[in-house]
Each structure stands twice: as C-alpha cells, then as structure tokens.
Amino acid sequence: xxxxxxxxxxxxxxxxxxxxxxxxxxxxxxxxxxxxxxxxxxxxxxxxxxxxxxxxxxxxxxxxxxxxxxxxxxxxxxxxxxxxxxxxxxxxxxxxxxxxxxxxxxxxxxxxxxxxxxxxxxxxxxxxxxxxxxxxxxxxxxxxxxxxxxxxxxxxxxxxxxxxxxxxxxxxxxxxxxxxxxxxxxxxxxxxxxxxxxxxxxxxxxxxxxxxxxxxxxxxxxxxxxxxxxxxxxxxxxxxxxxxxxxxxxxxxxxxxxxxxx
Amino acid sequence: xxxxxxxxxxxxxxxxxxxxxxxxxxxxxxxxxxxxxxxxxxxxxxxxxxxxxxxxxxxxxxxxxxxxxxxxxxxxxxxxxxxxxxxxxxxxxxxxxxxxxxxxxxxxxxxxxxxxxxxxxxxxxxxxxxxxxxxxxxxxxxxxxxxxxxxxxxxxxxxxxxxxxxxxxxxxxxxxxxxxxxxxxxxxxxxxxxxx
Numbered sequence: 043x044x045x046x047x048x049x050x051x052x053x054x055x056x057x058x059x060x061x062x063x064x065x066x067x068x069x070x071x072x073x074x075x076x077x078x079x080x081x082x083x084x085x086x087x088x089x090x091x092x093x094x095x096x097x098x099x100x101x102x103x104x105x106x107x108x109x110x111x112x113x114x115x116x117x118x119x120x121x122x123x124x125x126x127x128x129x130x131x132x133x134x135x136x137x138x139x140x141x142x143x144x145x146x147x148x149x150x151x152x153x154x155x156x157x158x159x160x161x162x163x164x165x166x167x168x169x170x171x172x173x174x175x176x177x178x179x180x181x182x183x184x185x186x187x188x189x190x191x192x193x194x195x196x197x198x199x200x201x202x203x204x205x206x207x208x209x210x211x212x213x214x215x216x217x218x219x220x221x222x223x224x225x226x227x228x229x230x231x232x233x234x235x236x237x238x239x240x241x242x243x244x245x246x247x248x249x250x251x252x253x254x255x256x257x258x259x260x261x262x263x264x265x266x267x268x269x270x271x272x273x274x275x276x277x278x279x280x281x282x283x284x285x286x287x288x289x290x291x292x293x294x295x296x297x298x299x300x301x302x303x304x
Numbered sequence: 305x306x307x308x309x310x311x312x313x314x315x316x317x318x319x320x321x322x323x324x325x326x327x328x329x330x331x332x333x334x335x336x337x338x339x340x341x342x343x344x345x346x347x348x349x350x351x352x353x354x355x356x357x358x359x360x361x362x363x364x365x366x367x368x369x370x371x372x373x374x375x376x377x378x379x380x381x382x383x384x385x386x387x388x389x390x391x392x393x394x395x396x397x398x399x400x401x402x403x404x405x406x407x408x409x410x411x412x413x414x415x416x417x418x419x420x421x422x423x424x425x426x427x428x429x430x431x432x433x434x435x436x437x438x439x440x441x442x443x444x445x446x447x448x449x450x451x452x453x454x455x456x457x458x459x460x461x462x463x464x465x466x467x468x469x470x471x472x473x474x475x476x477x478x479x480x481x482x483x484x485x486x487x488x489x490x491x492x493x494x495x496x497x498x499x500x
Contacts (some may be wrong), residue, residue: 077474114437125437252440256463265493269478273471281465297376297473298426298447298459301369 073190074283077205082193090196091268097199098250106250117251119163124245126155126162128177130220134254135178137173137184147173176285180218185283192273202275326453329427333446336364336458337431341412350407357403365402366457367395368447373459374473378480378487386487393491396498403467414444425451426459 081087108115129152136145152169159166168175185191186207190204203211214222224230225238250257264270343356361367371394372379380392413434420428427448435441447469449462459470476490483489 077477110438132424203481211419237389255439263405264475265497266475270471273474274466274479277470286465297373301373302463 046246072184073188074274074276074280078281079191079194081277082270083195087194087196088268090198091271093198094187094196094201097237102246102250105247106254109247110251110254111284117248120244121248121252122155122159122165124241125165125175125177126152126159127221127241129175131180131214132176134181134218135183138180139178141202144173148175151175173223175284179207180210180213181279182283184210190280194276202271202294204276207279327456328419329450329456330416330419330429330448332364332448332456333429333431333458335416336360337414339412340406344406344409344412346396353407354403355367358399358407361399361402364458366459367399369449369457369459370398370469370472371395373469374476375474376387376477378477378485382487389491393494393498395492400498425449427456442469462491 107180129148133148133152136142138150151172154167154170154172155162155165181204184231189206191207195203195204195205195208197208203260213219217223217238225233226235260274261267261272314382331468340357343353343360346353348356369418371391371431373392375382375390412429416429416431418430418473424426429446431444431446433442433444433490438460443455445462445465445466446458447462449457449459458466462468479493480486480489
C-alpha cells in the first residue's frame with residue numbers, strides 16, 4: 043500500500059512537472075477564469091443537470107430538509123468528522139503542492155481530532171489555535187502545477203466538475219485516499235465498503251443542508267439556473283485553486299473599470 | 305495679512321467641508337445593512353417589505369452600473385434606444401429579484417469587519433452574516449463604487465468569495481448564447497421574469 047502511494051506521488055510529480063512548470067498567480071487566475079472554461083458537451087451536461095435536479099427533488103432535498111432540523115451540535119459533529127476524514131486527501135495534496143508546513147499542520151490536526159476529538163466529532167485542533175482548515179484535492183494540485191481545467195462537465199449524481207478534476211479524482215481510487223483504501227479496498231478489517239459510501243452520501247446531504255436556502259433562492263430567482271450553478275461552481279473552484287477568498291486576487295476587475303454611470 | 309488669513313481660512317474651511325460630506329464605505333454598508341435589517345424585522349406583510357426594500361435598493365445600489373456590467377461585451381453593440389430599454393428592464397428585474405431574495409430573511413445580523421481600498425473608484429467592505437441554527441456563518445464582501453465619495457453605491461455582493469454580479473453576467477451571456485446573441489431574446493426573458 044505504501045509502495046503504491048509512493049509510486050502515485052512520484053508519477054504525479056513527474057506528470058505535472060512535465061506538463062507545465064508554472065504556479066504564477068496571474069496565469070492561474072487566467073487559466074481557471076470561469077468565463078474562459080468551455081462547455082464542450084453542453085447537451086450531455088444539461089441532460090445530467092436535469093437528472094441531478096430530479097434526484098435532488100426526490101432524495102437530497104427531502105433528506106436535507108430533515109437533516110437541517112437536527113440539533114446544531116449533531117450537525118457540527120457530523121460536519122467536523124467529515125472534514126477530519128478529508129484530511130486524508132488534503133495532506134498528500136499539501137505535499138504535492140509543496141506546502142510542507144501545512145501538510146504537517148493538517149496531519150497534526152487529523153491525529154488530534156481523531157483521538158482527543160473522538161473520531162473527529164470535535165474540532166479540538168481549532169480550539170488549540172491550529173490554522174483554519176482548507177480542503178485540497180488532486181484536481182487542485184494539478185491546477186497549481188499549471189494543468190488547465192479542460193472542458194466543464196456535469197456528471198450524473200456527482201454534479202459539476204471539469205475534465206482535469208474528473209481525471210484527477212481517479213487518484214482517490216488508486217491509493218490516493220487512505221479512507222478509500224481502508225474501507226473499500228479492505229486493507230484492514232476494521233471498516234467496510236458501506237462506511238466509505240455512507241460518508242460520501244452524508245457529505246452530499248451536509249452540503250445540501252448548509253446551502254438549502256441559498257439554492258432554493260438561486261433557483262427561484264435565476265433566469266438560467268444551469269448557467270448560475272456553472273458560474274458559481276467554477277468561481278468556487280478558482281478561489282480554491284488560488285487558496286484565496288480575496289476579491290482582488292480572484293477577480294479580473296477590468297470589466298468593472300469600464301462602467302461609468304456617476 | 306487679512307487676505308492671507310482669509311485664504312488660509314478658506315482652504316481649511318473647504319477641506320473640512322469636503323471631507324465632512326464624504327461617507328466612508330464601511331459606515332455606508334453598516335448603515336444600509338441596519339436599515340434593511342430593521343425593516344426585515346418589522347411586523348408587516350412580505351409585500352410591504354418588498355416595496356420598502358426596493359426603495360432602499362434604489363438609494364444604495366448602482367443598478368444601472370450593475371446592469372451594464374452584467375451585459376458584458378454585448379453592451380458595446382447596443383444603440384442608445386436599446387440601452388435605454390435594457391436599463392429600464394434590468395432595473396425592474398433587479399429590484400424584483402433582489403427584494404424577493406432578501407424578504408425571505410428575518411432579522412439578519414451583519415457585522416462589518418473591515419475594508420480594503422482597491423483604487424479611487426472601488427473599496428471592498430468585508431462583513432460577516434452571523435450564523436443561525438439553520439446555516440453557518442457567511443462571509444459577505446461588498447464592492448462599493450466610490451467615484452463620488454459623497455454618494456457611495458453598492459455594485460456587487462461577494463458571498464464566500466462568489467460574486468453575484470459575475471454570476472448574473474454569465475447567466476445573461478448564456479441566455480444570449482442560446483438565442484444567437486439576440487438582445488430582444490434577453491429583453492423578453494427579463495420582461496417575463498418581472499411579470500411573474
């Protein structure tokens with residue numbers, strides 16, 4: 043298993059460094075600019091989007107509406123333990139992005155929250171003053187090393203993504219996600235497949251519940267809901283890749299400068 | 305000597321007067337938020353809230369500016385008559401969309417936390433929408449147009465790093481794209497939204 047991870051890390055490093063050795067912020071901003079990302083398979087994407095809307099109405103929305111009625115400590119606990127599990131993907135990606143200190147901090151966060159924080163239910167690390175946690179994934183690592191997003195995609199059930207992020211997410215199933223390894227791949231006898239899949243479904247419900255009103259509001263007030271979701275998803279991806287929520291770093295202001303009304 | 309004193313007095317007086325009329329963007333945002341929050345907490349019908357929110361929006365948001373930003377490159381190819389029609393339709397659409405979104409909230413608590421001046425035209429004001437039982441804390445940044453410091457105006461809301469104006473711009477571009485870039489198609493969609 044360790045051998046596999048090492049092979050994947052070395053292969054990924056070689057691949058990304060050969061593709062484009064650039065991590066320049068301006069180039070990253072331009073490459074991941076939402077309006078520049080092509081919707082190459084719009085017909086397929088719109089069909090997937092319709093399927094996902096149907097699934098949302100029948101499954102996710104009703105479940106999320108019940109979930110959000112649960113007491114806050116329960117929801118916070120669930121959210122904390124899902125975040126804690128995601129460290130297993132974040133830490134290798136901190137390393138792939140050259141963020142060695144952050145990898146150490148997040149590894150420490152995982153150890154503390156899993157033990158003292160009772161399997162991640164309590165975010166003890168934050169109480170201890172650890173840096174604010176930011177998730178990382180293999181798509182973000184490829185982007186940081188200069189790989190462009192490719193076309194925008196909407197996958198049935200899984201939702202919006204890009205060609206780069208879809209390919210990169212396969213790394214999770216080939217040794218890149220320790221949680222997948224110990225559950226689905228049965229490297230240990232402590233967990234089962236259902237643990238992995240239920241964590242993914244819970245993650246989806248948790249996201250839907252947190253954004254319940256915003257999504258309702260967005261759908262009700264959109265002229266083109268598909269375009270709105272696409273724009274919001276790609277903006278979110280862009281700021282995650284840039285690791286910044288600062289408007290000056292994530293937005294191209296040139297269009298604003300041309301508007302004169304006063 | 306009298307002339308000199310008069311000159312100094314005039315300069316001091318004018319600089320004080322000019323400064324006293326300019327409104328700091330963060331104070332402008334906090335006072336706008338307080339106005340809206342007070343209104344949303346009032347015991348009146350939803351429709352009454354919507355009408356009063358529209359009044360606040362007209363005074364504090366640069367609706368025309370947002371409209372032309374939202375139109376993207378297409379704004380350059382419109383004639384004066386089309387621009388005028390678009391500005392009217394956009395205002396109706398914006399006020400309906402904005403006020404019905406806000407009217408869903410009751411007593412939202414927003415705290416202004418800081419500001420960052422981008423240039424003489426723009427300042428970003430940072431704020432936090434406090435968490436409730438149903439949703440976590442939300443970070444909201446406000447793009448304030450400060451070309452006229454006496455009358456700052458809101459041009460964009462950036463929620464958790466996601467720009468509403470930019471989303472709207474890409475939405476309008478999609479409507480135009482799927483209708484052969486025909487502005488009349490966008491006019492029709494805007495009209496239908498406002499009527500419903």
